[in-house]
Amino acid sequence: MYRKFIATVAAASIALTILGALPAAAGDRRTVNTIAAIVGLAVVGKIIHDRNDKKKQASHHQSKPEYRAPTYDRPIRQKPTYGAPAYQPPRYGQPKPRPLPDRVSRKLLPQKCLRRVKTHRGHVRMFASRCLQRNYSYTHRLPRQCNYTFNTRRGDRRGYEARCLREHGFRLARG
Template sequence: MYRKFIATITAASIALTAMGAAPAFAGDRETTRAIATILGLAVVGKLIHDRNDRKKERHRNSTPAYHPPKPQVQQHHTPNYTPPAYHQPKPRPLPQRANRKLLPKQCFRSFETRRGKVRMFPSRCLNRNYDYAYRLPRQCEYTFNTPRGERRGYEARCLRDRGYRLARG
């Protein structure tokens, strides 16, 4: 499209140049203006054409040349065995609110009574090994007699029903 436009302007400027060779009259200002306008358009067209040529040339030169890949030589090495570093995982500490509901395993005992076997947590053991013994529910407190004397503690089933669990380990 630009080539046709530039060719038309060039042809018009050559034709008008021949007419401009005749002596110009001082009263012919319109003709002189028309010729100057056409020449200005021709110059602008030529500038646009040159700029487009430079863009095309730059685009043509931007494609990289093909180079065959270089052969790569692999170096042989013997791998050194390093045993994996294994560390015993440490369990995360339980949050304080969950820790309150875990009763110590060493305090869980069974006692024989006249009514049968009673599973319970003795009060003395809980006071020594459990920080929250004062918070245990009073409804679960149980007192009974054994051949060795009176025993006080908390019934395991009652504590379990209220959300307390036996700690593992």
């Protein structure tokens, strides 16, 4: 595309140079220069016109895919009924509705199992494994890399290191 354009401009400039080198009278030279300028402008205009036509043809044949947002069927909202209240207390003699049970998070560890043990490397905070087995239902889900055996003066103690459990997302249950 650009090669044709450059070749046409080069040919037009050579033609103008040749016309300028011809011997002519003073009045004829001015006329020749004017004609050469008009021819040069016509050539450049034709090149631009042809280029625009090619762009239009290319755009008609290769259309880009259009993005269409997905449409969803919205549920029909029912109008609220103002006659009956949302909550009706139980009548006399009927049992009260039971409150929903509080959902216990598996990541909350019981506070009473947290111990501070003196070891050879200093004081370590740990959760005693026997206490966790009695008071925590998800001991099988605790990370194994946090399970340690600590050497103390009274012997070996088994448990889970609190810092390691905290790094794995476990927290201490408050209250």
